[in-house]
Amino acid sequence: MAFFLETLFGGLMAGMLYSLVALGFVLIYKASGVFNFAQGAMVLVAALCMARFAEWIPGWTGIDNKLLANLMAFAVSVVFMFMLAWVIERLVLRHLVNQEGVTLLMATLGITYFLDGFGQTLFGSDIYKIDVGMPKDPMFLLEGIFEGGVLINQEDVIAAVVAAVLVAALSLFFQKTGTGRALRAVADDHQAAQSIGIPLNRIWVIVWCVAGITALVAGIIWGSKLGVQFSLTTVALRALPVIILGGLTSVPGAIIGGLIIGVGEKLSEVYLGPLVGGGIEIWFAYMLALVFLLFRPQGLFGEKIIDRV
Template sequence: MGQFLEVLIGGLLSGVLYSLVALGFVLIFKASGVFNFAQGAMVLLAGLALVRSLDFLVTKGFPLWAAITIGIGFAAVIMAITAWLIERFVIGPLVNQDGLTLFMSTIGATFILEGAAQMIFGSDAYPLRLFPTDAWFLFENLFPGGILVNKLDVWGGLIAGILVAGLAIFFQRTKTGRALRAVADDHLAAQSVGIPISWIWFVVWFVAGLVALVAATVWGTKLGVQFSITFLALKALPVLIIGGFTSVPGAIVGGLIVGAGEKIAEVFLGPHIGGGIEYWFAYVLALAVLLVRPQGLFGERIIERI
């Protein structure tokens, strides 16, 4: 029982880290109907901007707290510039184009961001230590040896909870959030009532950039800031399919299901059917959800009248 709880808790907390990346996809898709393949590259860019600025400031003698504050601010400015460039030169000229065209444009943006990030900030693997990486041993009185819980995963869960609450308030309670949803429903109708699409898209890409920055702080601490972070986009895809492309809470629930499912399958099924289950289990689970509920567990059901 203790082993099962340890695997389950570890899987749930790992799933929250997947959700941090998936949230960026949800934001873009919810507000513009665009599947942003460049979200993984945005995580890489934000992480490189943060870690390189931290290294520079620390070597110049800045206190650690000041270096972290300035570094996060610098990375946020980089993401704002990135959002403006994407809106101005990629998404803006393609207003009212079909979804496939917009999706292909984000693939192009992915390679541009990856190349620019590594050209400006370097292509090495950089360690980032913003959160503790040791572990707690809980319930030692109940289970022999206790239950191992990684502190970094707990920090990731707390951050994800705060993000979800903030984004829910943003979309439901603010004028800009309601405008974002209107633009997603119909670009032309939103324009006809005076909603400035260019500004709205800049805002949503900037917010997605900030989410990418938050994800970079956690994943950079876990893996180091390196090129492989861009592949988090592929790991977030089954999370989106399960939770729904338009649901912020769905991104969290989907991440929890994927994280817990793949860890439990790897530990308890792996010895019987072979290892490597955690690499493909999430996609099999996503396929099963697609067969039953194509819009995801929390996605909006689309009703078309003919």
């Protein structure tokens, strides 16, 4: 039973990290109707920015305090992601207002390749580490119930808590603020939103800024666990099954989908893997997503859209 709980908790922690990446897709789609293929590249660039400035700032300023240096690097990275969002809106999206979804999708695909090259040119192509002081030692829970306790990684717990807080804050932002409601109105109908005075360009800048901050937090967490390298872009691929399960228009769906995928991967690998030779964790999420596409393409919490001809 203790081993089952360890596997379950590990899946929940991994699921929250998947949800954090999926959230960037959901935010931009809800506000602009654009499936942002560049989200993975944004995670990479944000992580590179954080890692490099955390390394450069002590040398530039003489600051020896790691916490202060990390806070300054985070602030610089936030400004950098805001500027990047503004440039993307100004140079790309502004000229594609009211275009077909396929056109916007291809634009984000182009942004992906640009950001990959831009990040490598600006920050270098080596593998970097992000050390934000998260404890990596394991801890044991429920020692009074199970002999030896249930092994949990402290870093995973902290990362999951950070992801949960961010997801909750963004859910409240969308539901309770005037800007959040404007974002949803723009997603429903660009032209109607413009006709009632909602500034479309400003809304797109805001949502790309928010997605940039989400990418930064995801990049810091994933970079702390795996190191900052260019394969970090592919972390977005792990988020695709999450948004298929949860629904591309639902913030809570991103959470539930991530938890289902995370737990399903871990449990299937441990309990079904030995029966088929292992490797289930690699493809389990995509097979589950395929089943949802066949029988419930809008996902668990997504909106079913009917277009009248």
